[in-house]
Amino acid sequence: MSVFRLLLLLNCALFSLGVYGMLTRRHAIGLLLAIELILNAAALNFVLFGRLFGQAQAQAFALFIIALAACEAVVGLAIVMSLARSANTILADRVQLLKG
C-alpha cells in the first residue's frame, strides 16, 4: 500500500468525520467545526493531488481554501452570536425559522 492511498484514505476519513459531525451535532459551533473538517479534508486533497501531478495551482487552491475557511468561520461565528442574542439558544434544531 502506497503512501498516497494511505493519505487518500485519511482524507476520506477526515471528510466523512466532518459529514458525520454535521449530521449529528446539535450545537452550532460543533457544526462550524465539522465544516472546518470538511474544508480541510478538501484542502488536503488538493495538496495531495498537486503533489502527485506536480502542479502548483493545486497548492494555490489550498491556500484559497484556508482563506475561505477563515472567512466562513468569521461569518458563521457572527451568525451564531446573533442567533444567541435573538433566539436565546444556539442549538441548531431549536431554530426553525425557515419552516414552511
Place this chain on the structure above:
Amino acid sequence: MRELACIPLLPFAAFVILIFFGRRLKGVAPFVSIAALAGAIGITCSLLDAVAHGQTLSLRWAWLAREAPLWSVGLRVDGLSWLMLAVVTVIGTLIQLYSVGYMRDDPRASRFFAYLSLFCASMLLLVLADHFVLLYAGWELVGLCSYLLISFWFEKPQAAAAGRKAFLTTRLGDTGFLLGILLLAAVAGELHLDRIEAIRWKLLLQHQGGLLTVASLLVFFGAVGKSAQIPLHVWLPDAMEGPTPVSALIHAATMVAAGVYLVARTLPLFTAESLQIVLGIGLATHLLAGTVALTQTDIKRVLAYSTISQLGLMFVALGAEAVGAAMFHLFTHAFFKALLFLGAGSVIHATHEQELSRLGGLSRAMPFTAGLMLIASVSMSGLPIFSGFWSKDAILLAVGHRAPWLPPILLASAVITAAYVFRLYLLCFHGRGRVPFSPGHAPQGKMDMSPISVGKMDLSPISESPWVMVLPMAVLGLGAIFGGFLGSPATHYAFFHFLGEHVSHEGVDLPLLAASALAAALGFFLAWQIGLQGRVPLPAGLRPLGHRLYELAYHKYYIDELYDLAIIRPFLAMTQALSRFDTSVIDGAVNGAGRLGWELGQLKQRFDQTVVDGFVNGVARAAQRLGALGRQLQTGVIHQYLLVVIGAAVTIALITTW
C-alpha cells in the same frame, strides 16, 4: 270696449296677487281683493248709460282658428248681463267687506280672499261670455271655486265631504250642459249666445224641434245642477259646511243664480215641452224644499232649503217664459238672502252656535243683527212695499197669464215661505235661550214641539258683531227694503224696461196685494204659534198624520238616503268588485311575472355558485393542496436539509462513477 275685459281681469289679478303674496300682505290682503272688485263696480257703472239705452256692448277676438267664425269668442253686455254684473260685483264687495270681520282670526284668511276673488272673476266671466264655450269655462271655474270654498276648513271631515259632494253633484249637471253644447255645435254649427234666436229658427225650419228640446233640456240639466233643483239639490244643504260669507255669496246670491241666468239667456232654445219640464221641476223644488225648510234645526240649513225653494220659484217663472219676473226675483232674492245669511253668520260668529234649538233671545244682545234679520225676513215673506213683495208679485202676475191654476199654489207656498223665515227669526232672536251654551250636551237632531222650557241661555258674553260686519248688512238691508221699487209702478217698471221687456200689467193689483199680505201674516202667525209657542193647532185625530209628515220633511223626504241606496252603494259595490278583480287577476298576473323572473334568477344564481364558482375555487384549492404538500419538505430543521444535500451528492457521485 276693452274695459269689458277688465271686469273679470281685475278680480283675477287680485287672485294672482293673493295666492302668491297673500301671506306676506297679512292684514292688507282682504283689501286687495275688495279694491279689485270695487274697480269692477266702477267699470260696470260706467256701462250703465249705454246699456240702459238698449245698446249691446261687445268685445270679440279670434280663438283657435281665425277663419272659423264658430271659434271667435268674446264678452258682451246687455241688460241681462249688466244686471248680473251689478249683483255679483255689489254683493260680492259687501260680502268681502263682511268677511274681513268674519275671517279675522283665520290663519288662512288671505287664501280665502284669493278664492273669493277667483270666484268673482269666474262669475263675471260667466255672465259676460258671448259664446257657449266661454260661458262653460266660467261655469266650471265657479264650480271649482265653490268646491274650494265649501271645503275651505278642510280639517273638518264634514266640510271636505260636503265639498266633494257639491263638486260631484254639480259635475253631473255640468256634463249634461256640455253634452247640450256639443249637440248644438253639431246640429246648428253656431255657439254664440247672440245667435240663439237664429239657432232656434234654423232648427225649427229643419223640422228638428225634437233635437231642440233635447238640447234645451241638456242645458237646463246643467242649470239644475248649479241651481240645486230636484233631483240634484242634495249638495246645497251640505255646502253650508263652508264659511258663512261663502254661503251668502256663492250658495245664495250669485253662483246658484247662474242656473237661472243660463236658462234666461238661452230661453229661445226652449220649446213648449221643455218649458213644461222647467216649470214642473221648479214647482216641485219650490214646494218640497219649502216644507223641508220648515223642519230643519240648523240656521244655515233652513236658509239653504229656502234658497233652493226660491230658486225653484225663479224656474217656475222661467217655465212661464217670464224672464223679467225671474230675473227680478233673482235680483231681490240676492239682497235679502245674502242679508239672511250674513245675519246668520253674525249670530254664529257671536255665539259659535248654529243649532236653532239652542239659540234664542238674542235680540237684546245683537240689536242691529236682529233688526236687519227682521227686515230680510219681512222682505222675503213678501209683505207689501218690501222688495220681496214686488218680485213675487211680478212672478204671480206673469205666471197667472200662462197657467191660471198656478197663483193659488204659489200663494200657499208663500205662507210656507213666511212661516219658515219667521220661525228662523223668532227662534233665533226671541223667546228664551233654551239650553246654556256648552258644546257637547244638548238634545241634538229633532226639534221637539213642546213649549220652550229648559234652562236659560247666558247672554252676557254675547255682543254685537263689529261694524265691518254690520255695515255691509245694513247696505244689503237697504237693498232688501227698497230694491223692489225698481220693478214697481213707482219707477214705471224701470227694471223690466231695462231688460227690454214689454210690461203688460200696469198699476198695482189690489187683490193680489191683499192676498200676499195675508199669506205673509198667516205665515208669521203659524211661525209664532207652532215654532215659538209650540202649540199645534191640529185636531187630535190628525196628529199622527201631521207627525208623520213632519218626520218626512225633517228627513228631507229621504232623498239623500234614496241616492245612497240607489246610486252610491251600487256604485261602491261595483268599484269594490273591480278592485277585487284588480287585486286578484291583474295583480296576480303582474306578480306572477315578477315571481317567474325571480325564480329564474335564483336558478341562474345556483348555477353560478356551483359550476362557475366551483371551477374557479377548485383550481385555487388544487394549487393550495399542492403547496401544502410542498410545505412538508420545508421543515426548517437544518440537519434534514443537510441530509438531503449529502444524500443527493452521494447519489450523484455513485451514478457518475458507475
